[in-house]
Amino acid sequence: DIVMTQTPLSSPVTLGQPASISCRSSQSLVHSDGNTYLSWLQQRPGQPPRLLIYKISNRFSGVPDRFSGSGAGTDFTLKISRVEAEDVGVYYCTQATQFPYTFGQGTKLEIK
Amino acid sequence: EVQLVESGGGLVQPGGSLRLSCAASGFTFSSYWMSWVRQAPGKGLEWVANIKQDGSEKYYVDSVKGRFTISRDNAKNSLYLQMNSLRAEDTAVYYCATHAFDIWGQGTMVTVSS
Numbered sequence: 001d002i003v004m005t006q007t008p009l010s011s012p013v014t015l016g017q018p019a020s021i022s023c024r025s026s027q028s029l030v031h032s033d034g035n036t037y038l039s040w041l042q043q044r045p046g047q048p049p050r051l052l053i054y055k056i057s058n059r060f061s062g063v064p065d066r067f068s069g070s071g072a073g074t075d076f077t078l079k080i081s082r083v084e085a086e087d088v089g090v091y092y093c094t095q096a097t098q099f100p101y102t103f104g105q106g107t108k109l110e111i112k
Numbered sequence: 113e114v115q116l117v118e119s120g121g122g123l124v125q126p127g128g129s130l131r132l133s134c135a136a137s138g139f140t141f142s143s144y145w146m147s148w149v150r151q152a153p154g155k156g157l158e159w160v161a162n163i164k165q166d167g168s169e170k171y172y173v174d175s176v177k178g179r180f181t182i183s184r185d186n187a188k189n190s191l192y193l194q195m196n197s198l199r200a201e202d203t204a205v206y207y208c209a210t211h212a213f214d215i216w217g218q219g220t221m222v223t224v225s226s
Contacts, residue, residue, distance in 0.1 A: 048207055090156075100159055
């Protein structure tokens with residue numbers, strides 16, 4: 001199974017400041033079809049998860065452009081350019097390159 | 113409105129069975145691979161199972177193989193998860209979602225306890 005490791009697990013951030021979350025996979029996420037199925041999800045308190053980014057860097061419909069994704073192979077990053085109060089929650093990276101799909105442990109974003 | 117609505121959760125004794133349902137609306141359900149994902153209380157997300165559009169391919173996490181069965185009825189725009197031989201460690205909120213995780217339901221709670 002592909003293990004997804006996120007850092008940090010907790011991220012206190014000042015409103016208006018940037019935030020960054022790293023995700024590392026135990027093996028390459030490049031699929032045989034050439035795509036890299038690495039996504040980022042946001043889960044606000046008491047809510048189901050919500051897709052933010054798919055295939056490394058594609059923002060899903062309705063996601064603010066302060067969210068961006070980057071990376072390749074086994075190393076990926078989610079960046080928030082300026083954190084807003086509504087960004088509080090837990091962020092997960094996930095891979096859908098190989099079964100079983102796997103998730104990172106989650107990174108809790110909180111406001112300082 | 114694009115929507116997934118789960119139902120069927122509840123309290124069940126260890127060794128018991130439960131069938132979860134997920135009703136889809138607002139999108140062409142039959143065109144999507146579908147997933148079940150669970151989240152134990154206070155824990156992270158765990159993928160449980162996937163099913164292809166026509167039901168011809170199914171995949172499971174090892175911990176539920178032989179106990180859980182994913183199925184679908186495209187005529188009813190519905191996804192199912194039959195859960196047998198339930199264990200305490202299956203206690204979680206169960207979400208249905210599209211396999212690309214772009215659509216999620218609100219989840220249904222399953223509690224396995226005596």
